[in-house]
Amino acid sequence: MESPPAVVDRHAQENPNGIWAKIPLRSDNGDLYWEGIKWSHLSNAVNILVKFMTEHLGLPAHENESLAYTGISDMRYAILILASLKLGYEPLFTSPRNSEEGHLSLLKTTRCGKFLYTKEFTTTVTSLSSQSNPRLFTLEIPPLNYFLFPTDPSNIPPSPTYPTIFQDDFTLLTIHTSGSTGLPKAVPLKSGVIRTATTMSKMPVPPNRSNGHDLFHNKSLAAALPFFHVFGLNLFFVCSIYSSTTTLILLPGDKPPTAEIMLECLVKTKPDAAACTPFIIEEMVLSLPGGFEALCGLGMLLFGGAPLARDIGMKLSSKTKLMNGIGSTEAFFVPCLVLEDLVNDWEYIEFAPGCGINLEPVDGLENKSELVIKRTEEGMEWQQFVFYNFPEVKEWRTRDLFEEHLTKRGLWRYAGRLDDVVVLNNGEKLNPVRFEKILEGGSGKVKGAVVFGTGEFQTGLLIEPTDDIEDEEKFVDEVWELVEVANKEYPAFARVWRSMVLVGKKDKPFVRTPKGSVMRRRTEKVYEEEIRELYCSQVGKANGHSGKVTNGHGSVTANGHGIKDVIRQAVHAVLGSKGEGIEDDTNIFNVGADSLQALQISRTLTATKLDCALKTVYSNPSIDQLAVALSATENTRNRTADTISREERMSRMIYRYSKFVKTPVPVYRSKKIHSGFGVLLVGSTGSLGSYLLQGLLDDERVEVIYCLNRSKHAIERQSQSFRERGLGDVNFEHHPKVRFLTGETSLEHFGLDSMEYDSLQKAVDIIVINAWPVNFNSPLESFESVIAGTKRCADFAAFSPQHPQIVFISSIASVMNWGTVRHDPEDGETIVIPEVWDSDNSIPAKQGYAESKHVAGCILQKAAYGGYIKHPSILRVGQLAGAVGGKGVWNKQEWFPSLVKTSKALGKIPSRIGQDTIDWVPVDVAAQTIIDIAFKRYRLSGFTCFNIVNPHSAEWEELVAVIQQFYSAHGQSLQPVSFDEWLSDLKAVSATATDEEIERMPGLKILDFYESLTGGINVPGYNFETELAVENSPTMANLAAVNGKMMWKWMEEWNF
Known part of the structure; x- marks a missing residue:
């Protein structure tokens, strides 16, 4: 050669x-430009x-x-x-x-x-x-x-x-x-x-096919890959020097490649193609204005080193040639063919024939095969790179796992590592065995340790204590010194942060072999819910602490220090030995800081109350520059969350989750895999969810129901919920019409594997979003995960071939400030709330729950009006009462049953409660109304809003009379008193209440809620328009007002 x-x-x-090649240089004013190198x-x-x-x-x-x-x-x-x-x-x-x-x-x-x-x-x-x-x-x-x-x-x-x-x-x-x-x-x-790679164009391929390497020729290619990486060397030697037809476009070398830098490169150099890690691609699509469009403008986008998020790949594959590559330091790269259907099969690989590539099934791993390269017949070795580097071996076991396409034989998708290697989502790899052994052999306190993180941006650690422990934080403190020792043995990207430590539970022992070795994958499966929640909790956190941050090298606190002092502490603490001796004007990336450490510095400073975004670190990579940047924003930053208006907080949340890829919704639907309707029910095990599920099971139009719940014990909980509500003893595990999925809408692919998610998209016609935490004391920010889930549901619908309708279960709380904002006193005392959407952030009640429902509705509104999804419906549900059919018991823990039980104990009942007009809807009626509307609105375009409250109202005094009659019939009288007197008596008990009294008077547990009702006395009432709901639901049209018969039924079922 x-x-x-x-x-x-x-x-x-x-x-x-x-x-x-073209290389990046800086002009006199610091701007990047690219210079051609001859x-x-x-x-x-x-x-x-x-x-x-x-x-x-x-x-x-x-x-x-x-x-x-x-x-x-x-x-x-x-x-x-x-x-x-x-x-x-x-x-x-x-x-x-x-x-x-x-x-x-x-x-x-x-x-x-x-x-x-x-x-x-x-x-x-x-x-x-x-x-x-x-x-x-x-x-x-x-x-x-x-x-x-x-x-x-x-x-x-x-x-x-x-x-x-x-x-x-x-x-x-x-x-x-x-x-x-x-x-x-x-x-x-x-x-x-290299000689072999340069002759790849001569490699035999099937008729009318081409090999993947030919795509690089006659291209200008922006590469976010270093020369010390095998991928970068492939581009340098094979595509650049020996072909001389590929012009490399390099990124700045003084900092790790980032999405921002790649975007700037694409905009300024306009290359034909680009090659980068999935992490950069995902950041460009999700976080950078113009990032998606820049990638779509490429003729080809090559990624490798780790899997690319499937929803992002789907968006890109229809706009550009999205190519998946595989290689390793030992084997260089594995020859592949250009896929026949790059739009739909982009995440798969079709290995070139004649190269000795074998996919061998792995025992104990369902549908998983290991990629093995076997030496071919004599004279064909030129197609097998690995045997030049290792001429003494006959086969090379890559330890890489793949799974074959369900219907297209010969297409394979990467599925992780056979050995213990953890592959992060930026392509970095680590073998955690040494780390784990340091912990297990260090103090006698650790029985087992498992490092996890495959597919994530950073590692985590699961520890099984040797003995029973009472205080998890204390236990982590006791073993943290060992974790620091282990951290020093590993590169920066592999180190475990303190906030990423999980302590195992006594009732969930690690899974082990007969010899006592920890079975890594099975143990991770046992703790998959805790691990998923841990990664979700890391958003916006700095090592899990606030004000003071520990990270294995020291601590950082903002108390009593100037900004530069705090930044200096943070940089030195995060960089460890790399930070020793650096000056305030030193570029941290020039001393080896990587993207994970940049993130850690950002989070560390944020935890000390300095508002430091990750991009701020990249843009200001020295202590001096960070000090100037953060000082400049300090006065603005002093508008803390306490002084920022609630309307502004909602606006920020809406903006954060309204970044939709601009892709028009196709008019035509693809062929369905079911003849009937497929419904995705998000949240099925609660009260309303159970009645929704029952209604869907009884509906002949529905062929399959997918119940998505967080708990992996959802089937057991669902069965119990049905029994408690008199809905029957149903065997959900083998029910032909319902399938239970464990996951969360806030997670990528809802926490499902790619194949399961893909099948779901092809089957679902209607999505009902019913899962929402009910906590009236929590701030808006505590609902961020379900708000993010609403956005992911919109993504699911936008890129589903069925374009399903989204039915969002909202609350009348989301408009309970309407009177203050929209009410005209000349219209009379009653405040009328129409069935229209209002995006004014002053509309919801002043509580996080109401605000979160409003924010989610605004996100869906933006998605609909922007053409991202077709026809979402917002259903504002009012007070749900007990069922009127069957024997289901109205939840005794809710405010009204608690009021009745407490009144019995006090011998008094409020004659008024503020909003005395009762427009409650029985829960089973509400469920059927939701189903009615979902099917009536199916295929109809437009963003619609419904008020799910009773069109016919009763008065509170009518219910009080029935309650008095019920207890009179059972030998006890209840005296009607003012609400203030009733509340005063309850408060008097609360000061010295015993457990027995709290059991008899459950209202003691929600005193704050009852106090909030006093503000509604002698104020204008609310009247919710329901014409649109009645028009779309026969069930709603036939609903009568809450009456004595209903009330008597509920009283008997409570048996107070």
Whole structure:
């Protein structure tokens, strides 16, 4: 094979003005721009470095002497590869992300005694040199401008004589694994690998098909991948140097690649294609205005290293060629074909035939197969990269798991790792066994430990205590020193934060083998709900603390310190040894800080009450810059949550969850997998949910009901709920019409696996969102997860081939401030609330529950009016009473049953309660009304709003009379008194109430609620319009007012 430096020099002679790559530079005002680097520039830069190395380093002491290099991720990697090969050195690229132990291990195994570096890593390399035996020879190389813009362009040194042909077994350079086994392992990259890769276009493929590598030719390609990564080397050697038709566009090397930088690159350079990690793609789509559009403008988007979120992939695949690639340090890349249906099958891979690729089923893992590369017949090895690097082996077991497409044979989707490797969603990998063993063998307090995090941005730790514990926080304090010891053994991206520690429960022991070893995957399955909740809780938190932050290196607190002092503490605490000796003007990314540490700094500062977004850290990557940026916003930031109006808080929440991808809703529906209706019922085990489920089961139009609940014990809870309400003893586990799913709408794919989610989208015609926490004392922010879930339901509907209708169960509380905002006194005392939507944030009652319902409704309104979804319906449900059919008991813990029981104990009952007009709806009637409206509005366009309150009202005094009659018939009289007197008597008891009295008078537990009712006495009443609900629901049209017969039934069922 013609050697890489010979190829570059040939291009420089034959096409000196041809563009090899575009690199980022900064103008005098600091703005980024991209400069074309010609082949002649690259060739000259190589010769300048050859001369520099010859003068300061000397020639190799022996053939192929190892020469280590680490630096910021810029073009100097490419220059150094070519210069080293000209001089006879064998480059060793050691990642800037490695720990000191990782660097030293690589130096030892490769017998490397010389280390080149960029100035940003002076501290690291000096420390390595002091620990090496024999001592390292270290040399800082000049900045990039030294090679690209020499002071005397006319005096470029000539190239030395060098080998122009390399044999297949020649080592071009040495790279290393990510350290997922604890320490990184050196892996040679042989010349035969590159030679083989450059001939991929000759690889046999089926008729009318092409291999994936051909897509890179004749492209300009923006790459968010470093040269020390096998993906980056593939682009450099194969696509760039040897094909000479691909123009690489590099990102700035002074900080980790981010979504913001990639967006700027795409906008300014307008490349044909881009290659980056799923994490960057997801950030661009979800968080950056214009990010989705920029990606859609590409001719091709290549991702790899980790799975891409499915809903994002679905959005992109119809707009651009979305390509999934797979490779590894040892195997380089695995040859694949271009998929025939990239729009629908983008997340799958079709492996090229004839390359020895086998998918072997794995015992104990259903539908999972391991990718194994087996040496093919003699003469065909040229298609198998791994056997050039490891010629002594006959097969290579990748330990990567895949699952085959359900209907398209030969298409495979990545499904994780067979071994213990944890793969984060940014592509980083770690093997946690060493970490876990440090904990298990350190103090005797830890019986078992499991590090988790596959598919997430950061790791977490699950600990099984040896003995019973009473205080989890105290236990974590006792073992945290061991966690710190383990953290120091791992790269920064792999370290566990204190807020990411879970303590195992006595009733949920770790699953173990007969030999006592922890079975990782099965144990994670046992704790999957706790793990899911832990990741949800991390949004907006800094290591799980506020005001004071611990992270394994110290603590940070804002009390009594200036802003710069606090920032300095945070940076040093997060960076640990990397932060030692850095100055206030040092760019933290130039000393090895990565994206996870940037996030940790952001959260740490936020926890000290400094409002520091992640993008602020990226934009201001030094202590000085952060101090200026945060000081500038401090006066504005002092408008704390306490002084920000509730309307503003709602506006911010609505904005946060109204970032919809601009994709029109198609007119036509795809072929359904069911002939009847499919209904997704979110929240089925509560009172209203149970009656909804019963109604759907009885409805012949419905073929299948999917019940999505958080609890994995939902089937048991549902059966119990049915029995308690007199709905029958139903065997839900084997019911032909209903399927229970464990998940949450706030999670990606609702917490379901991709195949399950995909099937759900194809089956569902109607979504009923009924799951909502009922807590009138909680602030708006506590409802954020269900608000986020509403947005995900809109995403589900928008990208479903059935375009299902969303039916959102709201509350009349969401409009209970209507009178203050909209009521005109000239209209009379009664406040009429119409069946129309009002997005005014002053409308909901002044409580988090009401505000959250309003916010969710506004999100759906924006989704509908923006063409994102077709026909959502908002149903404002009023006070639900007990059922009028069957034997179901009205929940005794609710305010009205509690009032009745308390009144019996006091011997007094309020004659008025404020809003004395009773427009309650029996719960079974409300459920059927919701079903009526859902089917009536199905396929009808438009955003509609309904008031689900009784069209016919009764008066409170009528109910009081029935309650008095009931207890009179049972030998007890109740005296009607004013509400103030009744409340005063109850308060008198509350001061010294015993457990027995609280049992007899449950109203003691909700005194605050009853006090809130006093504000409604002698104020205008509310009248809810119901014409639209009556028009769309025969059940509602036939509903009578709450009457004595109903009241008597409920009293008998309570049996107070």
